[in-house]
Amino acid sequence: MAELESSQLLALALGAFAVASLAFVFLWPYLSGERTTAKRIATVTENRQKRTTRVVQQEQASNRKQQVADTLKDLENKQRAKEKVSLRVRLQRAGLDMTPNAFWIASGVAGAVAIVLLFVMMSNVPPVAAAAAGFVGAFGLPRWALGFLTKRRQKKFVDNFANAIDIIVRGVKSGLPLNECLGIIARESPAPLNEEFREVVDQSRVGVPITEGFERMMARMPLPEVKFFAIVIGIQQQAGGNLSEALGNLSGVLRDRKTLAGKVQAMSSEAKASAMVLGALPFIVMLMVYLSNPKYILLLFTTLFGQFMLACAGIWMTFGLLVMRKMINFKF
Numbered sequence: 001m002a003e004l005e006s007s008q009l010l011a012l013a014l015g016a017f018a019v020a021s022l023a024f025v026f027l028w029p030y031l032s033g034e035r036t037t038a039k040r041i042a043t044v045t046e047n048r049q050k051r052t053t054r055v056v057q058q059e060q061a062s063n064r065k066q067q068v069a070d071t072l073k074d075l076e077n078k079q080r081a082k083e084k085v086s087l088r089v090r091l092q093r094a095g096l097d098m099t100p101n102a103f104w105i106a107s108g109v110a111g112a113v114a115i116v117l118l119f120v121m122m123s124n125v126p127p128v129a130a131a132a133a134g135f136v137g138a139f140g141l142p143r144w145a146l147g148f149l150t151k152r153r154q155k156k157f158v159d160n161f162a163n164a165i166d167i168i169v170r171g172v173k174s175g176l177p178l179n180e181c182l183g184i185i186a187r188e189s190p191a192p193l194n195e196e197f198r199e200v201v202d203q204s205r206v207g208v209p210i211t212e213g214f215e216r217m218m219a220r221m222p223l224p225e226v227k228f229f230a231i232v233i234g235i236q237q238q239a240g241g242n243l244s245e246a247l248g249n250l251s252g253v254l255r256d257r258k259t260l261a262g263k264v265q266a267m268s269s270e271a272k273a274s275a276m277v278l279g280a281l282p283f284i285v286m287l288m289v290y291l292s293n294p295k296y297i298l299l300l301f302t303t304l305f306g307q308f309m310l311a312c313a314g315i316w317m318t319f320g321l322l323v324m325r326k327m328i329n330f331k332f
Helices: 002-032 034-082 087-094 100-121 127-173 178-188 193-205 210-220 224-239 243-292 294-302 304-328
Strands: none
Touching: 087 100, 087 127, 087 210, 100 127, 127 178, 127 193, 127 224, 127 243, 178 193, 178 210, 193 210, 210 224, 224 243, 243 294, 243 304, 294 304
16 A cells, blocks of 8 residues: 555656646746747847838838939930020010010110210229120110010919910810810900910911910910910820810919919018118119219229229129029029
C-alpha cells in the first residue's frame, strides 16, 4: 500500500509539473511583456512603413505636379516668345483707325512739341533735359496713351460681355442658329462689343470658320473671358453638346469674376490713392517752388550737381513707384 501511495503521489507530482510547465510556456510571453513588446515593434514598423509609403507617394505626386507646371510654363513662355504683337495689332486693340506710319508721325510730333514746351517754360535748357523731354514725348506718352486706350476698351468689352453671352443663350434656346445670335450682338450691343462681333460675322460670311474668327478676336482682345468663350465654342463645334447650358455656366463664371474684380478694386482703392499722392507729391512741390521762387529751383536744372541730384531722385522715384505698383496690383 505504501508503495502504491508513493507511486500515485509521484504520478500526481509529475502531472502537476507537466501542467505547470505547459502553463509557464504559454503564459510566460504574456506575463513577461514579450508579446506586448512584439506588438509594439510591429505597430511601429508598420506605421513607419505606411508613413514612408505615404511620403513617397506625396513626393511623387508633387513631382508630377511640378513637372506638369514646368511643362505648361515652358509652353506658355514659348508661345509668348513666338507671339510678336505688331504695332498694327496694338492699334486695333486700342480701337484706333490709323496706320503704323501715322502713329510714328504723331509720336515724332509729340516729341517735338515736348521739346518746344520745355524751351518755352524754362530758359537755358541743358541738352540732356531737352533730349529726355523729346524721348518721353516721342516714345513714352504715345505708348502710354495707347495702353490707356487699350485698357479702357477692354474694360468696356468685359462689362458687356456677359450680357452678350446671355443673348446667345436665349437665342439658342429659342431655336436660332449661332450665327444669327452673333449678328444680333453685332447690331444691338454697345461698342466695342459690336465691333468685335461684327468682325467675326463678316469673316464667317466670306467663308472663314467661326472658330478661326474667334481666334482672331482673341488676338485683338487678349482677355481670359474671350479665351473661355472661344474654347467653349470650339469644343461645341467639334464634339457637339448643349451649347446653351455651357454658355450659361460661362456667363455665371464671368459675372462672378466681375464681382471679384469689383471687390479687389474696392479693397485696394485706398492703397492706390496713397500711391498716387506719394507719386505726385514731388512734382507738385517742385511746381509750387518754381511758381514762388524760380531761381531757387532752376539750380537743379542749370548746375551739374543739381542735374546729378535730379538723376538720382528720378532713379529712386522710379524704384519706389515700381514697388508701390507691385504692391497694389492683384492678380486673380
